[in-house]
Amino acid sequence: MKVIENVDLRPFNTLQLPAIASRYCEAASVDDLRAALAANGEGRVLILGGGSNVVLAQDFDGLVLRPLLRGRELLGDDGEYRHVRVGAGESWADAVAWTLEQGWGGLENLSLIPGLSGAAPIQNIGAYGVELEAVLDRLEALDLVSGEVREFTRAECRFGYRDSVFKRELAGRVVITALRLKLPLDWQPRLGYRELADALASTGIDRPSPRDVADAVIALRQRKLPDWRVLGNAGSFFKNPVVNTDTYATLRIAHPGVVGHQQSDGSVKLAAGWLIEQAGWKGRDLGRVGMYERQALVLVNRGGATGAEVLALRDAVRASVHERFGVDLEPEPLVV
Ligand SMILES: Cc1cc2nc3c(=O)[nH]c(=O)nc-3n(C[C@H](O)[C@H](O)[C@H](O)COP(=O)(O)OP(=O)(O)OC[C@H]3O[C@@H](n4cnc5c(N)ncnc54)[C@H](O)[C@@H]3O)c2cc1C
Incomplete structure (x- = not known):
């Protein structure tokens, strides 16, 4: 060290x-x-x-x-789930690929998300209809105040949409050192996300394997998201705003094309990418940063940009969307 x-x-x-x-x-x-x-x-x-x-x-x-603590291992199974332990320093995408190589389903919808495994619980990573909380059993973390390693059950992580206790009360208080994941032995594909179901249907496979689902997710991601090694980015830059049904109804009167997905609690999740596009930012630059031409939700560094330029674009996009729709966009990444 x-x-x-x-x-x-x-x-x-x-x-x-x-x-x-x-x-x-x-x-x-x-x-x-x-x-x-x-x-x-x-x-x-x-x-x-x-x-x-x-x-x-x-x-x-x-x-x-x-x-950068390493290690990935099968801990065993309880008749219902396989239990897998992954060190915080393992690449998340590699850990997912490793489980698939073993023939274990469960993580396929979360394929190819960049970053290390230890960060995955922070914002409860999610993609294609699945969030980390669906597959996390518990995690291990070093408490910076007590100096002890302790476990957090899934309930203690208090997960929400791109949210957890580690972004709130415990922000900066713990270092996550390992994840314990539970992968169902009786695996079923999770194809609730329309685009994914359509992509699989178009391949003609009617009983997809975890590998098939992962391949479809990877193809979709590669088509929509820029490779950060080529064009710097942080994935979706804003969360999809969640509004109540009254606000959604009012928005629909003024903007009949507004894209919203009904949530189980009655609220509606708006597509932030659509709002940003309608506000005129898709493919538009401000200095050396811009909103990506193929997906308006992704803020990209065109080359040589500074953090100040990123924050200026963040503020300009938020102001435009607020002015046009009266909706507040919340950024996803942590600003340091
Ligand atoms: C191209 C691209 C696509 C993406 N797609 C998705 C997606 O589909 N879904 C999604 O949810 N996210 C997505 N993201 C965002 C990002 O990949 C995830 O949030 C990821 O989990 C961040 O991991 P990281 O290791 O890079 O974290 P960092 O950026 O290094 O850190 C993020 C936060 O976690 C904290 N942190 C990191 N490690 C630890 C630890 N071990 N213990 C405690 N705190 C820690 C940091 O302090 C910081 O607050 C995408 C990003 C990119 C660039």
């Missing part, structure tokens, strides 16, 4: 923004984490995984700590 001074974080964030960390440390074990935190004393700490959900708006005066 080595603490390095004045490290450029550009290679460690997918928006490819420049920022200098005054101290930087990669931890391979819980002991490494404890030692780095002890050496940092009262200094500021930023836990950084793959940097695919952060906006580095300025230099960071403090310790950037990367939990």
